[in-house]
Amino acid sequence: MYEALYLFLATGLVSMSAALSAGALNKLPEDQRPAFMSSRNGLVAVIMAGNLGALTLIGALAYGVRHLDWWIPVSCLFITFPLVHVVLFQRLLGDFKTLVLMMPLVIAAIVALYYYW
Numbered sequence: 461m462y463e464a465l466y467l468f469l470a471t472g473l474v475s476m477s478a479a480l481s482a483g484a485l486n487k488l489p490e491d492q493r494p495a496f497m498s499s500r501n502g503l504v505a506v507i508m509a510g511n512l513g514a515l516t517l518i519g520a521l522a523y524g525v526r527h528l529d530w531w532i533p534v535s536c537l538f539i540t541f542p543l544v545h546v547v548l549f550q551r552l553l554g555d556f557k558t559l560v561l562m563m564p565l566v567i568a569a570i571v572a573l574y575y576y577w
Contacts, residue, residue, distance in 0.1 A: 482510025
């Protein structure tokens with residue numbers, strides 16, 4: 461049971477953090493966005509990163525509901541994951557650095573979910 465809990469927490473946290481960071485970057489005004497987002501390709505890359513994070517979060521939630529009690533994934537989705545993202549990652553790193561850090565971890569989360577499912 462603990463392996464399933466650890467896998468769910470790790471994959472859910474990095475995927476939600478990536479999705480929230482991408483959403484926050486997309487909501488910034490044009491003059492406050494990072495330089496690479498001034499081109500169309502940069503904007504599409506951020507949107508695709510957010511979508512990949514969101515899809516991985518759905519996979520992590522499905523894994524969590526299947527292998528854990530239902531209330532653990534639901535409470536993490538609404539309380540734990542956003543709280544850790546806002547308090548820890550967003551304040552320490554900012555949205556852009558968090559997105560860059562979380563994307564390789566999201567790819568690793570996809571592999572881990574596929575392997576351990």
